[in-house]
Amino acid sequence: MLGASAQAVVLEGVGHASIYNEDLASARAEARSAAVRDLALQYEARVSTRDTMENGVLTESRVRLASSARARNVKVIDEHRSGNLLRVTVRGDISASRASCDGGDAARLKKRVAITGFPLLYPGQARVGRIDDAGEILPQQLQQGLREAGNLQVFSATTSRLFPDLLNAPTLQQGDNRLTNVVQVAREMGVQFVVAGVIRDIGVADPAAWGSSVLDKMQRRFGGADMRRRFSVDLMVFDGFSGSPVYQQRFETAADWNAGPGSSVGFGSEGFRKTQYGEAVAGAIGEMTQAVAEALACQPFMARITRVEGQLVTLASGATAGLRPGDELHLYRSARYFDSLGGTPELSDSQMTVTLNNVHPDFSNGKMPVTGGQVNIQRDDIAIIW
DSSP states (O other), rough: HHHHHEEEEEEEEEEEEEETTTOOHHHHHHHHHHHHHHHHHHHHHHEEEEEEEEEEEEEEEEEEEEEOEEEEEEEEEEEEEEEEEEEEEEEEEEEOOSSSTTGGGGGGGEEEEEOOOOSSSSSGGGGGGOOOTTHHHHHHHHHHHHHHHEEEEEEEEOOOOOOOOSSTTOOOOSTTTOOOOHHHHHHHOOOOOEEEEEEEEBBBBBBGGGGGGGHHHHHHHHOSSSOOEEEEEEEEEETTTTOOOEEEEEEEEEOOOOTTTTTTOOOTTHHHHHHHHHHHHHHHHHHHHHHHHHHTTTTEEEEEEEEEETTEEEEOHHHHHHOOOOEEEEEEEEEEEGGGTTSSEEEEEEEEEEEEEEEEOEOOOOOEEOOOOHHTTTTOOEEEEE
C-alpha cells in the first residue's frame, strides 16, 4: 500500500453544470467531466501564455491552464441540485501521466486522427436495452472527448469497419497479414493515425434474470437477481503511414443494469446514461480518450509531401494543424523494395529541411536548400517535426 500511494493519491473534485430543459443526464455528464478536470488540476497544473504582437503592439494574449495527470477509479460520491445548477463531487486515484512530451516542438501541433467504428463481437448481447448502436455511438463519444481536449484534429469514420475478422482483430488475414486497410483509410482521409476497436463484451451476467415472469420481476426488484452487465473493449491506435500499431489496450468495467422497462433505447440515450452501467461505461470511455491522447503525445508530427517543384515543397497540412510561417520540418524519403512492395515503407533521413513561407488552412509550402531532384525528394515522401 505504501508503494502504491507513492505513485497515486486519492483526491476529491467538484464540478458544476447548468440544467437545460430538465435534461439532468446531460448536466450530470458535464458536471462529472468538470469534476474530473478539477481532480487533475489539483494534482498538477501548468499555466502557459501566448502573446501575439504586430508592429510592437500586443494584438492577442492567450492563457492556458492544463494538466497531464491521470485519473482512475473515479466514483461519484455526492450530487446536489439547486434550481438549474447541478453540483457533482467525485473521488478518484490521481497519478502522473505516463507520457509527457512538452519539450518537443511537435507538442504544439495537432496531429490528424481518424476514428473508425467499434463493431460488436456478439451483436446478440445488445438486445437487452436495445443498445445495438454501440458500435457507432461509442467512437462518436470518443471523438467528442478528443475534440474537447483540443490537442488533435479528429475525423470521423465511425460507420466503417477496419477488421473483417473481429475475433482475431487487430490481425487482418490478407496474404501475409499486412494491415493494408489501415494505410488505405489513412491515405483516403489524409490523417496520420487511425483509431479502431472491437467491443468484446456487453453481455449481462445472468441472462435468465431478465425474464418476463412475475418471479423474475420480483427477484430484480428485491435484489435476488444478478443484474451486473459487463463492458469490455479493445482499443487500437495505428500509424497511418506504415499501418503499424502504436498502442493497444483492453478496457473493462462492470455495473448493475438498472434500466426500467423501455427506458433505454440506444447506447447514447438518456435512459442508458442514467443507469449505473451507463455511468461506468462513461468513465471507461473517458479513460480511453485519455489513453489515446497520451499514446499520441510523444509521437512526431508527420505530413505527407504532395508536390515538389524545384526547391518548392508542398505539404498536405497547414494552419489547422498549428503550422506557421518559419516552421522548419525535416524531410525523409519513403522507399519500398521490389521484394516487399506491400510492406511497411522505410524512411531515410535526407539531411534536408523545408522552411515554410506560405501556410493555408489545409496545406502549406516552403523552400528547401537544393532542388528535390538532387536529393530525390518527391511526392509521398514525409516531412517531420520531432
